[in-house]
């Protein structure tokens with residue numbers, strides 16, 4: 138019987154046929170929203186537990202392109218394509234370029250796409266369904282950029298079934314003066330720079346683009362492909378998809394899985410040093426949101442049961458480090474951060490994957506649960522989810538389904554605060570507000 142079942146399983150999923158690679162799940166900051174189910178723990182609360190409060194930190198939904206990507210990569214490639222003598226119809230994998238037109242110009246930069254708006258609405262509807270038993274919040278929060286505000290509005294349309302008057306949207310300035318008291322604390326941190334990580338990733342960009350350039354040059358000798366052209370082509374897969382619905386740049390005949398993993402890893406190195414474990418500063422940028430959120434969830438008298446806030450791609454990864462998640466060094470007994478992200482070869486088994494950490498609409502949730510689970514003390518437990526995948530905390534998972542008991546969790550947060558709670562010191566800064574107060578009623 139068991140043997141037959143096993144045989145059936147083997148015939149049903151032959152190893153070759155089951156390999157299904159999706160470049161959009163390896164597009165780093167340009168990945169459309171997806172839930173990686175990694176680790177594969179159920180999103181529904183563990184047996185015997187109900188969620189009593191929850192908080193979400195959400196990156197804005199898909200945009201046409203940001204200024205940096207457009208100016209550095211996309212626009213130069215488009216201009217070069219308009220002025221080339223290369224005959225694309227004579228090539229194989231690049232034939233589509235004969236008739237391709239750019240999906241973005243400088244008019245729509247930084248704006249949400251229609252697809253992005255729909256995804257934000259769907260997330261709102263999904264969260265309403267998952268937390269139908271929680272009170273409708275009085276407020277949600279967003280930083281002031283057009284794309285974060287529009288994401289929050291679309292989310293609320295989905296969450297309230299278009300009854301958006303039920304909830305007030307509070308906008309928080311993206312101001313340098315607010316210190317930790319905003320949804321964009323990195324903007325007021327002197328020690329932070331948006332260019333961190335580009336030097337570290339440059340070495341690996343040399344490594345992974347070299348064979349691609351050689352291959353494409355053989356096909357299209359008159360075009361003179363550069364590293365930046367290759368980056369632009371990978372980026373167009375994601376951007377064109379969230380603008381038009383699909384893109385010839387995603388075709389497996391253009392870039393194979395290995396090449397996509399190279400593009401992803403170069404991005405992972407960059408984000409690792411920009412807002413991840415590669416910089417000691419990172420957890421201090423994420424801690425204020427964690428601390429304020431835990432206070433709001435812990436306090437039985439706080440004004441809401443559900444807290445939702447919208448920000449940019451920089452904040453979620455710093456929150457991840459403040460919580461100690463996706464730490465390549467966890468369980469190694471060492472903390473050699475740079476060794477875990479070599480710049481000449483891919484560490485395939487790394488935990489730090491930017492496509493999982495910061496796709497469009499990425500969302501980190503902290504849930505407070507009331508549990509009566511067999512084998513566990515009755516009481517309150519906490520868990521963290523990233524894009525609907527529960528992420529058990531390192532050293533704080535004594536509860537059902539990898540959750541953490543209230544006492545342990547509050548101790549865990551306090552200990553993190555002792556290491557990472559001094560915003561002004563970490564930022565080498567002025568005497569700016571050092572905690573986040575927006576959730577205080």
Ligand SMILES: *[C@@H]1O[C@H](CO)[C@@H](O)[C@H](O)[C@H]1NC(C)=O
Nearest residue numbers: 216217218219220221222359
């Ligand atoms: C077009 O290409 C030619 C030849 O490579 C170059 O001399 C010229 O500057 C280019 N024009 C533009 C507008 O880029």
Ligand SMILES: *[C@@H]1O[C@H](CO)[C@@H](O)[C@H](O)[C@H]1NC(C)=O
Nearest residue numbers: 225226227232233234235236
């Ligand atoms: C480009 O479009 C033209 C006109 O529609 C068509 O004749 C041609 O076959 C297309 N070229 C390629 C390479 O698809």
Ligand SMILES: *[C@@H]1O[C@H](CO)[C@@H](O)[C@H](O)[C@H]1NC(C)=O
Nearest residue numbers: 274275276302303304305306
């Ligand atoms: C939204 O804010 C307005 C103005 O402050 C207030 O009158 C209204 O009651 C608020 N709505 C909710 C749902 O809290």
Ligand SMILES: *[C@@H]1O[C@H](CO)[C@@H](O)[C@H](O)[C@H]1NC(C)=O
Nearest residue numbers: 258262294295297298299300
């Ligand atoms: C809300 O309105 C939008 C367009 O205005 C519509 O597409 C959507 O179906 C509506 N949603 C609900 C739940 O009624």
Ligand SMILES: *[C@@H]1O[C@H](CO)[C@@H](O)[C@H](O)[C@H]1NC(C)=O
Nearest residue numbers: 336337338339340475479480
């Ligand atoms: C690449 O890694 C080596 C070995 O760790 C290091 O010495 C070198 O500085 C790194 N290069 C860059 C550009 O970060």
Ligand SMILES: *[C@@H]1O[C@H](CO)[C@@H](O)[C@H](O)[C@H]1NC(C)=O
Nearest residue numbers: 358359360361362363364365
């Ligand atoms: C090809 O591109 C490289 C790098 O941008 C540049 O240095 C070189 O002059 C270009 N060659 C031709 C023939 O345009």
Ligand SMILES: *[C@@H]1O[C@H](CO)[C@@H](O)[C@H](O)[C@H]1NC(C)=O
Nearest residue numbers: 458461464466467468471472
């Ligand atoms: C990552 O894990 C290592 C090894 O356990 C640990 O020493 C380090 O403090 C962790 N980093 C953070 C920011 O939690």
Ligand SMILES: *[C@@H]1O[C@H](CO)[C@@H](O)[C@H](O)[C@H]1NC(C)=O
Nearest residue numbers: 337410415472473474475476
């Ligand atoms: C990791 O590398 C960066 C430069 O790439 C360096 O500033 C930092 O000190 C290194 N960290 C450790 C722990 O060696």
Ligand SMILES: *[C@@H]1O[C@H](CO)[C@@H](O)[C@H](O)[C@H]1NC(C)=O
Nearest residue numbers: 185186187188507508509510
């Ligand atoms: C969870 O909710 C269900 C349905 O409302 C209720 O029967 C159960 O007692 C609750 N369990 C806990 C631990 O709160």
Ligand SMILES: *[C@@H]1O[C@H](CO)[C@@H](O)[C@H](O)[C@H]1NC(C)=O
Nearest residue numbers: 425428429432558571572573
């Ligand atoms: C953490 O939250 C507590 C309670 O709200 C607050 O008193 C403290 O200043 C906060 N600390 C930081 C570093 O955010």
